[in-house]
Each structure stands twice: as C-alpha cells, then as structure tokens.
Amino acid sequence: xxxxxxxxSTTRKRKLRDSAVLLxxxxxxxxxSPLITIFTGAGTLFGLPLIFIYIFGVWxxxxxxxxxxxRRLDKG
Amino acid sequence: xxxLNTLIVASLGYAALLFAIxxxxxxxxxxxxxxxLRSPFVYTLSISVYCTGWTFYGAVGSAARNGFEFVTIYxxxxxxxxxxxxxxxxxxxxxxAQRITSIADLxxxxxGKSTSLAVLVTLMAVIGSTPYIALQLQSITLSFSxxxxxxxxxxxxxxxxxxxxxxxIVFGTRNxxxxxxxxxxxxxxxxEAIVKLVALLSVGVFVVWGIGGGPAxxxxxxxxxxxxxxxxxxxxxxxxxxxxxxxxxxxxxxxQVIVVENADERHLATASWAFPGYLxxxxxxxxxxxxxxxxxxxxxxxxxxxxxxxxxxxxxxxxALLAFLGGFSAATSxxxxxxxxxxTMVSNHIxxxxxxxxxxxxxxxxxxxxxxxxxxxxLSIAGILLLGYLYFRLTGGSGALASIxxxxxxxxxxxxxxxxxxxxxxxxxxxxxxxxxxxxxxLWAYTLFLPSFEGAFILSQATLENGPFGLAFLKxxxxxxxxxxxxxxxxxxxxxxxxxxxxxIGSLLSSPGPLERIQSSQFVDVFxxxxxxxxxxxxxxxxxxxxxxxxxxxxxxxxxxxLFTEMARQQGKSRGLPDATDKLVQTLERxxxxxxxxxxxxxxxxxxxGGGTVSVDExxxxxxxxxxxxxxxxxxxxxxxxxxxxxxELRTANAQLTEMGAQKDAFLSQVSHExxxxxxxxxxxxxxxxxxxxxxxxxxxxxxxxxxEESERLTRLLxxxxxxxxxxxxxxxxLIEPVSIQxxxxxSLNAADxxxxxxxxxxxxxxxxxxxxxxxxxxxxxxxxxxLISNTVKYGRGDPxxxxxxxxxxxxxxxxxxxxxxxxxxxxxxxxxxxxxxxxSEANLAGSAGLGLPISRExxxxxxxxxxxxxGKKMTKGAVFIVSLPLSEK
Numbered sequence: 005x006x007x008x009x010x011x012x013s014t015t016r017k018r019k020l021r022d023s024a025v026l027l028x029x030x031x032x033x034x035x036x037s038p039l040i041t042i043f044t045g046a047g048t049l050f051g052l053p054l055i056f057i058y059i060f061g062v063w064x065x066x067x068x069x070x071x072x073x074x075r076r077l078d079k080g
Numbered sequence: 081x082x083x084l085n086t087l088i089v090a091s092l093g094y095a096a097l098l099f100a101i102x103x104x105x106x107x108x109x110x111x112x113x114x115x116x117l118r119s120p121f122v123y124t125l126s127i128s129v130y131c132t133g134w135t136f137y138g139a140v141g142s143a144a145r146n147g148f149e150f151v152t153i154y155x156x157x158x159x160x161x162x163x164x165x166x167x168x169x170x171x172x173x174x175x176x177a178q179r180i181t182s183i184a185d186l187x188x189x190x191x192g193k194s195t196s197l198a199v200l201v202t203l204m205a206v207i208g209s210t211p212y213i214a215l216q217l218q219s220i221t222l223s224f225s226x227x228x229x230x231x232x233x234x235x236x237x238x239x240x241x242x243x244x245x246x247x248x249i250v251f252g253t254r255n256x257x258x259x260x261x262x263x264x265x266x267x268x269x270x271x272e273a274i275v276k277l278v279a280l281l282s283v284g285v286f287v288v289w290g291i292g293g294g295p296a297x298x299x300x301x302x303x304x305x306x307x308x309x310x311x312x313x314x315x316x317x318x319x320x321x322x323x324x325x326x327x328x329x330x331x332x333x334x335x336q337v338i339v340v341e342n343a344d345e346r347h348l349a350t351a352s353w354a355f356p357g358y359l360x361x362x363x364x365x366x367x368x369x370x371x372x373x374x375x376x377x378x379x380x381x382x383x384x385x386x387x388x389x390x391x392x393x394x395x396x397x398x399x400a401l402l403a404f405l406g407g408f409s410a411a412t413s414x415x416x417x418x419x420x421x422x423x424t425m426v427s428n429h430i431x432x433x434x435x436x437x438x439x440x441x442x443x444x445x446x447x448x449x450x451x452x453x454x455x456x457x458x459l460s461i462a463g464i465l466l467l468g469y470l471y472f473r474l475t476g477g478s479g480a481l482a483s484i485x486x487x488x489x490x491x492x493x494x495x496x497x498x499x500x501x502x503x504x505x506x507x508x509x510x511x512x513x514x515x516x517x518x519x520x521x522x523l524w525a526y527t528l529f530l531p532s533f534e535g536a537f538i539l540s541q542a543t544l545e546n547g548p549f550g551l552a553f554l555k556x557x558x559x560x561x562x563x564x565x566x567x568x569x570x571x572x573x574x575x576x577x578x579x580x581x582x583x584x585i586g587s588l589l590s591s592p593g594p595l596e597r598i599q600s601s602q603f604v605d606v607f608x609x610x611x612x613x614x615x616x617x618x619x620x621x622x623x624x625x626x627x628x629x630x631x632x633x634x635x636x637x638x639x640x641x642x643l644f645t646e647m648a649r650q651q652g653k654s655r656g657l658p659d660a661t662d663k664l665v666q667t668l669e670r671x672x673x674x675x676x677x678x679x680x681x682x683x684x685x686x687x688x689x690g691g692g693t694v695s696v697d698e699x700x701x702x703x704x705x706x707x708x709x710x711x712x713x714x715x716x717x718x719x720x721x722x723x724x725x726x727x728x729e730l731r732t733a734n735a736q737l738t739e740m741g742a743q744k745d746a747f748l749s750q751v752s753h754e755x756x757x758x759x760x761x762x763x764x765x766x767x768x769x770x771x772x773x774x775x776x777x778x779x780x781x782x783x784x785x786x787x788x789e790e791s792e793r794l795t796r797l798l799x800x801x802x803x804x805x806x807x808x809x810x811x812x813x814x815l816i817e818p819v820s821i822q823x824x825x826x827x828s829l830n831a832a833d834x835x836x837x838x839x840x841x842x843x844x845x846x847x848x849x850x851x852x853x854x855x856x857x858x859x860x861x862x863x864x865x866x867x868l869i870s871n872t873v874k875y876g877r878g879d880p881x882x883x884x885x886x887x888x889x890x891x892x893x894x895x896x897x898x899x900x901x902x903x904x905x906x907x908x909x910x911x912x913x914x915x916x917x918x919x920x921s922e923a924n925l926a927g928s929a930g931l932g933l934p935i936s937r938e939x940x941x942x943x944x945x946x947x948x949x950x951x952g953k954k955m956t957k958g959a960v961f962i963v964s965l966p967l968s969e970k
Contacts, residue, residue, distance in 0.1 A: 025166045036155070051294075060364065067158075
C-alpha cells in the first residue's frame with residue numbers, strides 16, 4: 005500500500021485497551037462462575053485432581069495474558 | 081528440636097539484617113543512587129505485603145479445614161491486578177495528582193477535603209486493623225510455641241511488638257513527607273517477600289518430593305472428605321473472591337504500598353502480572369502441605385502450624401527454621417506497613433486537626449510543625465502496636481487465623497462504594513459517602529466484628545443468641561430473619577446492601593459543595609485534565625512571607641526554600657519571594673498535603689490565605705465547565721433551528737423562482753406573440769407595396785396608413801413594456817408632490833374625451849369642487865385614471881353606459897372609486913386582471929396589449945398607494961376599481 009492508514013495504530017491501541025479491560029471479566033467468568041463446577045468432579049489428570057489443574061491452569065493463563073498485554077500497553 | 085536460644089538468635093539476627101538492609105537502602109537513596117531500589121520488581125515484591133502471617137500459616141490451615149476455599153483470597157487480587165488498566169491505573173494517577181497520603185486522605189480529598197470523612201475512615205481503619213495486627217503477633221507467638229519453648233506467649237508477643245515499633249519508628253518516620261518513598265522500609269519488605277516465598281516453596285517442595293513421592297502420591301494421601309470439591313462454587317466462594325478483590329484496594333497497608341509508595345506509574349504494568357504470578361507461586365503448595373499435614377501429623381495438631389510442624393516432625397530443623405523466618409517475615413512486614421499507614425492517618429486526620437484547632441491562633445507564629453508531626457506519627461505507631469498487643473492479650477489468641485483476617489477484610493471493604501463511586505461517579509457526594517460508610521461499618525460491627533468476641537465485648541452472649549432485648553429478627557447472626565448463610569456472607573450481604581443503597585440515596589438527595597464539585601471532576605476526569613490545572617484554592621489575601629513561614633515549618637527550611645525559589649523563577653523573578661498567586665497557594669497546598677493530608681493542608685493554608693471558601697474565580701471555573709456543556713448543546717439546538725429556517729427559506733425562494741421563471745416564459749411568449757401581430761401586417765403590406773408596381777395610389781395610401789398605424793401600435797406596446805419593467809424594477813424614482821385629485825381626473829377625462837364620446841359612455845363625476853390633495857405624481861396619476869377609464873370604455877360598457885367616480889377620505893387616505901355598470905369581473909378572475917397580457921375575453925380591441933392594469937397597479941405602488949378591484953364572492957354588477965393614495969398634509 006502506498007499510503008499507510010494512519011487510523012490502524014489507533015484502532016489497534018483501542019482494541020488492546022478494550023481487551024485489557026475485558027481480561028478480568030474473562031477471569032471472573034472462568035473462576036467465579038458456575039462454570040467452575042464442570043471441573044469439580046472426581047476426575048484426575050497426572051494424579052492431580054481436575055479442579056487443581058483447572059484453577060492453577062487458568063490462573064497461569066491469566067498471568068501470561070496479563071504479561072503480554074502489559075508489555076504492549078506499556079509500550080503504547 | 082531447635083532450642084529457644086537458636087530461635088531467638090535467628091530472629092534477632094534476621095531482624096538485625098532487616099535493619100541493616102533498610103539502613104543501607106536509605107543511605108543509598110539519600111546519596112541519590114536509587115537505581116534498582118525503584119525497580120518495578122521491588123514494587124511488586126512490596127505489594128506482596130498482602131501475604132501476611134495469616135497467609136503464610138493460615139492458608140494451609142484454611143486448606144486443611146475447607147479445601148480449595150483458600151485460593152479465593154488470592155483470586156480476588158489477581159482479578160484486580162490483571163484489570164489494572166481499568167481501576168488501579170486511575171487510582172494511582174489520582175493518588176499522584178492529589179498527593180494522597182492514605183486511603184482516608186483519598187476519601188476525604190475526593191469529597192471536598194472533608195475532615196469528618198477523614199476521621200471516620202481513619203477510625204474504621206484503626207478498628208479494622210487492630211485485630212489484624214493482633215493476628216500477626218499471634219501467628220508469631222504461635223510459631224514460637226511450636227518449638228515447644230515453654231516461653232511465655234505474652235512476653236514473646238510484647239517483645240515482638242516492641243521490636244516492630246522500633247523498626248517502624250526508625251525507618252517509617254525519617255521524613256515528614258508521607259509521599260516520599262520509604263526506601264529503607266520498602267527494600268526490607270521486598271527482601272522479606274522473597275524470604276517468605278522461598279520458605280513456603282521450600283517446605284512445599286520438601287513435602288511433595290521429600291515426604292511424598294510426587295504430587296500424585298500426595299493427593300492420593302488425602303482423605304476423601306478433603307477432596308470433596310463439588311461444593312466449591314458457592315455464595316461463600318463468590319463472596320470471598322469479591323471480598324479479597326475489595327480488600328486489596330482498601331486495606332490501609334495495601335493502599336500504602338500500591339499507591340503511596342509507588343515511585344513510577346509504569347511499575348504498575350509489571351506488577352499487573354508479576355503480583356498475580358507471586359500469588360500463584362505462594363499458593364501452589366498450600367493444598368499439598370495441608371493434605372500431608374492432615375495425613376501425617378497426629379490428630380489434634382493445629383492445622384495453622386502445619387508449615388512448621390511438618391518439617392519438625394520429619395527432623396528437618398533447618399527447613400523449619402527457614403519456615404519460621406518466612407512466617408516471621410510475613411507477619412512483621414504486614415505490621416510495619418500497617419503501622420506506617422495507620423500512623424499517617426491517625427496523625428494527619430486526628431492529631432493534626434485537633435492540634436490545629438487548639439492552636440488556631442498560634443499557627444502563624446508558633447514553632448516547627450514538623451517536630452510535632454513527626455512526634456505525633458511516632459506516638460501513633462507505638463499506640464497502634466500497643467492496641468494490637470492489648471487486643472491479643474484480651475482475646476487470648478482466640479479463633480482461627482483465617483477468620484480474624486476475613487473480619488478485617490470485610491471491615492475495610494466497606495470503603496469500596498465510596499471509593500469506586502468517588503472515582504467513577506461525578507454525582508457522589510460527601511453526605512452519601514458518610515451515610516454509606518456509617519451504615520456499612522455499623523452493620524459490619526454488629527453482625528461480624530462484635531460477635532467475634534463471643535459475648536465478651538459489648539454484645540452479650542444472650543444478645544448473640546436471641547437478639548437484643550429478645551428481638552429475634554435483630555439477631556446479629558440472622559438479621560431480619562436471613563438465615564442459612566455463612567456468617568461472613570450474611571454480614572457482607574447486609575453491610576454492603578445498606579452501604580451501597582445509602583451511599584447512592586444520600587448522594588442523590590444532597591448536592592455537593594463547590595470544593596467537592598471541583599474535587600469530583602479532578603478525580604473522575606483525572607485522565608482528561610491537564611495536570612497543571614490542579615486543585616483550586618483561594619484568595620490572594622495571603623502574603624507570600626506568611627506562606628513561606630508555613631512551608632518552612634512543615635516541609636523544613638531547605639525544601640521550602642527550594643519550592644519558593646522555583647516558584648519565583650517561574651514567575652520570572654530572579655530573587656526574593658514569589659508573588660502570592662493562586663498558583664503558589666495551590667502548589668503549596670499540594671506540597672503540604674503530601675505531608676499532612678489534604679484536609680489538614682487545606683485547613684492550614686486557608687487559615688493563612690483567609691477563609692476556606694472558594695473564590696468567585698473558582699466558582700466561575702466550575703460554572704464555566706457546566707456552561708460550556710450547556711452552551712454547546714444550546715448551540716447545536718440553535719444551529720439545527722437555524723438550518724431548518726434556512727431550509728424553509730430556501731424552499732420558499734425556490735418556489736418563487738420557479739414561479740417567476742414560469743411567469744417570465746409566459747411573458748416572453750406573450751410579448752413575442754403581441755409583437756408578432758403588428759409586425760406580420762407591417763411586413764405583408766410593405767411586401768405588397770414592393771412587389772406590386774401596378775398598385776393604385778389610393779390602395780397604396782391605405783396600405784401605408786395601415787403600416788403606420790401598426791408601427792404606432794408596436795411603439796406603444798414597446799413603450800408600455802419598458803414602462804412596466806421600469807416601474808417593476810423600482811429604478812425610476814417618481815417625483816412625489818401634493819396633487820389635486822380633481823385636476824388629475826379632469827385632465828384624464830379630457831384626454832379620453834374622444835374615446836368616451838365615441839363609445840357613448842356617460843360620466844358621473846362626484847369628486848366635488850373643493851380640491852383634495854394627495855401625495856402623488858401628477859402625470860402618473862393621470863395615466864392611471866386614463867387607463868382605468870379606457871378599460872371601462874373597452875370592457876365595462878352597460879346599456880346605457882355609465883361610469884361613476886366617487887371620492888372618500890378616511891384615516892389619512894383618499895379612496896377614489898371608479899364604478900361601471902358593465903358585465904363585471906368574476907371573483908375567480910379578480911387576480912388575473914392585474915396579470916400582464918391577460919385580457920379576460922378574447923375580444924382584442926385595438927391598441928391594448930393588456931398591460932394597462934398591471935402598469936397602473938405598479939404606478940400606484942410606486943406612489944405608496946394601491947389599486948384594487950372590489951369584488952364579492954358573487955358576480956357583482958359592474959366592476960369597481962379603487963385607487964387609494966395618502967392624503968397630502970397640506
């Protein structure tokens with residue numbers, strides 16, 4: 005393209021901010037909603053209760069997502 | 081088994097190490113080599129002061145009793161931190177812009193620098209934190225007791241409290257500016273954060289891989305009851321997550337490390353993921369340790385101390401010592417930061433205002449305020465720790481660790497509605513905040529805090545069981561008959577409900593004061609406002625010398641000197657004191673707020689600057705803001721109205737233009753048609769003359785006569801058209817003078833005499849002999865009369881023909897009527913007669929192009945009179961033309 009669209013970076017930044025706002029909502033949905041009861045059964049994975057894997061897995065995922073987002077937001 | 085001496089030596093050695101680290105960090109900072117002391121990781125580690133002795137020991141206890149529930153305490157803060165962009169960032173920005181020193185200062189500052197709110201929040205914080213501090217002392221003494229030292233628990237607690245007081249006083253009150261980072265303390269806290277994490281991870285790794293053979297084996301050890309996760313999602317699960325999310329924002333010590341000690345807003349970006357990561361790590365091994373403790377330790381062991389007793393039972397003395405130091409770190413770091421935060425609040429919001437009131441006369445002359453401030457802060461620290469110790473002594477270390485911690489959480493969470501409302505809702509007012517806080521706090525105390533004493537304090541055993549005065553529906557554990565819920569959920573539900581509802585209703589029913597209004601927009605719009613607009617203050621009555629004295633006494637001589645020199649330089653003065661402008665007063669107030677809180681700073685500066693009121697200028701600024709919005713919408717409305725009007729005008733104009741275009745076309749075709757008739761006869765007769773040489777003389781003469789006649793008619797027609805266009809364009813200014821109607825009429829009748837007598841029309845002239853003068857042009861008026869008379873002669877002939885001429889004067893106007901007895905003009909044709917070339921009948925009498933009446937009307941209008949046709953709806957007998965003209969004053 006000859007003329008780069010000046011709006012793109014602004015739009016990208018806005019999307020980034022929106023997702024930064026949505027991240028805790030997603031977290032709350034995964035951890036503080038009835039969704040969690042799906043994983044409270046007796047099942048195990050590698051000998052660990054499913055719920056243990058689920059909670060710490062989601063938690064780790066949130067930390068990593070927050071890290072990726074914080075780096076970009078900090079730059080922007 | 082470790083000996084008491086080892087423990088004491090280890091604790092003292094560790095404490096000495098902390099002192100050394102804090103001292104070293106202070107020295108480094110003083111020398112300006114801040115470097116990594118201000119790194120985002122130090123910031124993150126200092127936030128981990130959230131993980132107290134309760135977390136360290138109590139989480140395992142909680143896991144041993146309630147399974148997975150303990151993670152909720154960490155999930156709440158995790159959600160708050162990963163959502164930093166939305167809330168924490170704003171909190172930090174406000175804290176920085178307003179030089180906020182504590183949570184109480186924030187609330188007070190938001191609601192118009194209200195002293196009463198500051199006092200209220202401070203008292204709530206002290207009441208809520210005292211059990212929490214006691215809890216830390218308890219966890220330390222408990223940890224001592226595990227080592228079976230046989231020592232007196234109270235004595236241990238006392239010495240611990242004393243040691244903490246000493247540390248906090250030494251490093252927490254070096255500087256009067258609470259906004260200035262406590263580098264020493266923060267560094268020491270960061271080191272403690274590492275120690276407690278390493279300790280807990282070490283115990284965890286030892287338990288999982290040292291005692292058990294890996295995670296799977298540990299979970300296999302668990303009794304079935306512990307692994308009952310079905311009920312994991314419950315009201316309590318949701319409440320605890322919410323509660324911890326609220327507590328991380330409002331606990332005084334958390335506010336201290338997150339907002340007040342923050343050195344750079346960008347550090348928050350790192351903490352947003354690093355702190356949740358820290359929480360994840362510290363809770364990773366909690367459940368395995370709890371399971372192992374339940375399975376391996378003898379029944380009756382205190383689950384709160386599994387972290388210590390498990391390594392001890394396995395003979396791992398060094399690991400136990402590390403765990404002990406970890407717990408010691410967790411507990412001491414909380415107490416230190418809480419003491420600093422609370423002492424700032426107590427001294428700024430309770431002691432300083434009291435002192436100011438008692439010394440209001442002397443403020444301007446008495447000694448150094450800094451000394452008083454520092455002394456009050458030090459005394460507050462000692463007092464707060466003493467309070468914690470007394471609470472510990474009185475309750476005798478009752479209850480499980482986790483439940484005391486949760487009570488403190490629920491107490492501090494009562495600040496949340498006022499805090500969030502203050503940050504996001506412009507309409508939140510001081511009255512709403514006070515009402516909400518009082519209601520929430522009272523209900524918290526009634527349903528949770530006081531019952532925790534189990535009948536030993538204020539609420540008796542009987543009241544707890546049956547409600548006050550036997551009123552069952554007021555029973556603290558089942559308020560208004562709400563039963564079946566966990567006490568914490570129950571209390572949180574009622575206190576938050578009343579808190580939020582009263583906050584909103586109170587805000588809606590009251591209107592904020594001027595200062596409150598300013599502060600509310602400073603908070604809510606913190607990202608939109610330019611920093612420089614800052615807070616508003618008042619009055620130019622202060623002299624800069626007075627302000628300088630005040631600054632010197634609170635900030636110290638050197639900083640005050642620096643501040644004033646800087647201000648003077650900004651004002652363009654090379655030496656001397658700056659002028660006491662609004663900006664100077666604002667800056668000074670903000671600087672002072674960093675030391676003594678917004679309310680006190682406002683009070684002190686106002687005392688000197690005169691009056692605590694907002695000046696007209698400031699009111700104008702607030703009004704301006706509102707006015708701008710109103711003006712803008714007004715403008716929009718006006719503009720749309722104007723546009724609508726313009727559009728309407730354009731539509732009308734367009735319609736007129738279309739009509740005029742059509743008229744013009746019709747006129748042109750009429751003109752060409754009218755011109756064509758005489759032209760055709762002129763051309764044909766001249767052709768005959770040219771092409772017929774044998775034409776007889778008499779014939780030729782007759783033909784020439786016709787040509788001449790037709791040419792005359794053509795000329796007359798062109799004259800009329802020119803005349804009309806001349807009149808219509810309004811270019812030819814007619815000479816207007818007093819004219820006698822009688823004379824004009826006489827001249828017209830004479831001119832038309834031949835025409836009249838030929839047609840045999842009788843004239844009945846009723847104008848009378850006395851001349852009536854009107855303002856007109858004689859020739860033009862005569863022309864109108866001739867036109868009207870010839871019109872009658874041509875079209876209005878009755879049998880026998882009669883033309884009646886009458887005169888009437890009324891309201892300074894002369895009305896001349898010309899009435900014939902001809903066929904008359906229909907109502908439908910009344911307008912047509914004044915149109916160009918409109919002969920009503922096809923009878924085309926020679927010499928008329930149908931322009932007579934239009935020309936006459938134009939003339940009359942140019943003479944400021946009018947020509948009208950009098951008609952009824954019914955066909956009138958005969959046509960009546962009325963000529964009206966203004967009477968001459970002569």
